[in-house]
Amino acid sequence: MNPELRAPAELSGKLITPDDTRYGEYRSTYTTVGSPAVVAVPVTTSDVATALLMARERGLPLAVRSGGHGLAGSGTNHGGLVIDLRRLNKVTVLDRRKRLVRVEAGARWAQVAEALSPHGLAISSGDHGNVGVGGLATGGGVGWLVRYFGLTVDRVRAVDVVLTDGSVVRADAFNEPDLLWVMRGAGAGAGVAVAFEFEAIELRNVGYAQLIARVDPAGQVLQRLDAALKDAPRELTTALMLSSQGSVTSAFITAVVATDNEQVIRRAIEPLLGIGDVALQQAVIAPYTSLVPRQHMHSNVGQMRSSSTNGLITDITPAAAHAIVGVASGPAPVLIQIRSLGGAVTDTDPADTAFPHRHQRSLVIASSFPPYDHEALGKAWEPVAEHTEGAYVNFESNPTKSAFDQTYPGTVGSRVTELWKRYDPEGILRPGA
Incomplete structure (x- = not known):
C-alpha cells in the first residue's frame, strides 16, 4: 500500500x-x-x-x-x-404492526424483498434486484410500485447519516428535519446515508405482464399508452423499452399491477391491448420477489459501459412522441426507456422532499454505449429535451450545472445548495464544489 x-x-x-x-x-x-x-x-x-x-x-x-x-x-x-457500503446490508423489521423496517444502505433490493417477503411486506423500490438501497433511497426511487405506493423517498421516515466531519446524525421529522428533507432526493451531496427507516407496505403477490407493440414513426402508440395510463388504476405501473431493427421499431412493455386480485389485474392490463398492434406475451400472478430476484445480484465490473441522460414529461404530445421515436430509431445507437409516474407520486407535496417533480407522468431515459460518449448522447437527445420539464438525478451520468437545474429547479435548487453547504461545507461529497 x-x-x-x-x-x-x-x-x-x-x-x-x-x-x-x-x-x-x-x-x-x-x-x-x-x-x-x-x-x-x-x-x-x-x-x-x-x-x-x-x-x-x-x-x-x-x-x-x-x-x-x-x-x-x-x-x-x-x-x-x-x-x-456493500457489507452494511442488514434488513430488520422493527415493528410489524406499524410496518416499520430498518434497512442498511449497502443492501440491494433483492435482499430487501427476500427479507421482507415472509412478513408479507415490501418497499417501493427500483426495478432490478441489483440496485443498491442507498443510492435509490437518497435520489428518488422509481420502480415497479411507484404509481400505487409512491417513490422510495416518500416512504423514508428516518435516515442515519455520517457527515463529512465524522459525526453521526439521525434525521427524522423531529431531529434534523432539514437533513431529512435533503436526504430524500438530494442526499448524495449532504452526507453518507448508512441506514434508513421505511414505512413498508402490505404486499406479497403482484400481477405481471409482458407485451410487445409495433411503434409507428409518429409515435401514436406512445400517445395511446400515455392516455391509457392517465385513466388506469393506480395499481398499474409500466416500463417500456424501444428497440429498432431496420425500419421496424418495437416497444417492449412490462406491466406490474400491485395486487393479486385478478379482476383488478385484468382491468388494468386490458386497455394496454388497445393501444395499437400489441401482442400479450405473458401474464401471471407472481411474488414481488420474482421481480427483483437474488439472481440479479451480479458483480459490477463496468460490464455495461454507457452514458445516460433523462427528462420528465407531463403529457406525451404528438411532437414529443415523434421526437422520442426519432431518437430511438435514428442513426445514433440510443436506447430509450419510458417509466410511468403519476398516481401516488402526486400525493406528496412537491415541497416535502428534495424530489419536487410530482405532476409529471413519464420519465424518459436515454442511454448510449461506446464508442458513443455523453457528448454524442446529448446531441441525439436534443429533440426530446425540448419536451421535458425536470430530470431525475439517478439517470444522469454528466452532472453539469444545467443538469442540476433540471433536477432541482428554482427554490428547490437553492435550498439543496444551501443545505449541501451547511452539512458539507468543504464540498467533499461534491467534486469540483
Missing part, C-alpha cells in the same frame, strides 16, 4: 488498493470503469466515519457506492477514495 494511503487502525483489513486481488471486483460500477487509489469497505458506521475523515484529511476525491448498479457512474472515481 502507498505509504500516503496507510490505513487508520480502525480500517485495517478494510481497504482495497490496486495491488489487491479483490480490486477488480471493487473498482467499478455496472456502467463505469474506475481506477480509485483505494476502496474502503466498512463494516460499521464508525468505519464509514473513519473513511470519510481519511478522504478529507488526505485531500482524496471521494465517491460513495451503496453496492448496486450505479447507472449514473458516480459510485467510482479515478485516483480517489471510494466508500463501498
